[in-house]
Amino acid sequence: MNDHAHAEEAHAGASVGTNLAIWIGLVAITGLEVFLAYEELQPTLMLTILIGLSLVKAAMIMSYFMHLKFERFSLVLWLVPAMIFCIAMMMIFFFTEAYWGMGLRPH
Amino acid sequence: MHDVKTDAALDSAWSGGASPFAMGSKKLGMWLFIVSDTLTFSALLITYTYSRITNPDWPKPFPMNPAIIFSTTMTVVLLASSLTMVMAVMAAQRNDRKKTVLWMIATMAGGLTFMALHLREWFHLFEEGATITHNPWGTPLFGAVFFGVTGMHMTHVLIGVIYLGIVATGYGRGKFSAEDVEVNGLYWHFVDLVWMFVFPLVYLMSVKY
DSSP states (O other), rough: OOOOHHHHHOOOOOOOOHHHHHHHHHHHHHHHHHHTTOOOHHHHHHHHHOOOOOOOHHHIIIIIOOOOSSHHHHHHHHHHHHHHHHHHHTTTTHHHHHHHHTSSSSS | OOOHHHHHHHHHHHSSSTTSSSOHHHHHHHHHHHHHHHHHHHHHHHHHHHHHOOTOOOOBBBBBIIIIHHHHHHHHHHHHHHHHHHHHHHHHHTTOHHHHHHHHHHHHHHHHHHHHHHHHHHHHEEEEEOSSSSSSSSSSSHHHHHHHHHHHHHHHHHHHHHHHHHHHHHHHHTTSOOOHHHHHHHHHHHHHHHHHHIIIIIIGGBBBB
16 A cells, blocks of 8 residues: 555544534433432442443544544554453452452352 | 566555554554553552442542532543544644644643643542541542542643643644644543543542432
């Protein structure tokens, strides 16, 4: 691929309207999170829901604002699995120990 | 002189003559920095969340007014600053230097507003006696991890505002390219992204009913 084609590929991206829609979606999810915070759910259930919503927001930001959706897929494959693996390694004892701490594991 | 087959090989992504990811080294470098910084914040947030979940007497010092109202406003301001950064990158790609600089100034204003609100929230906690080594509501871990996580994030926001100022000035004077603005944007969106985890884990998991 020549330089001109590289430049064309780099310039491809979402329109202003799409980015605005993503922003409205992010604000709406934030509102939902604040609403859920007052529902007095069990901490582990609350944590699971909030992390899930945050991952959705992170995916929206990375895909559209950070342009990852419009980059080559090889970049995603290079960066994301290694990052997830490292975070998973950090959390290797998180669920067993944290849930034990909440008294949810028989001991 | 190359034949067609050789030309095709040189033109392939892994020939060494072109980036396999179709991007410049600055942008690739920023992506690598973002991955490494993600791991730093992950370690901090996992530590915070572990402490939060395993301590039944974890304090809930964040009432609706001012803490949750402030932190929700901060989240919306930071998201808005990401949108203005997107507009700056789009303007830079059109070579519209004036609009690029204006959108970057708007992004800096968002960052500074975020910091002002966050410092106000910090001073509110100081007034109640919370510091990095002391917690008036119970487990002393709270102060250390709360100020550790939010302080680390605010440092990134401050660096981001300075970085935006340098790139906006340079781009306005024609010293920096559109790619520099885009790389700056990646950093700013990352700071925004991290807050999307700090806000629910630190504030919303400890609201005062």
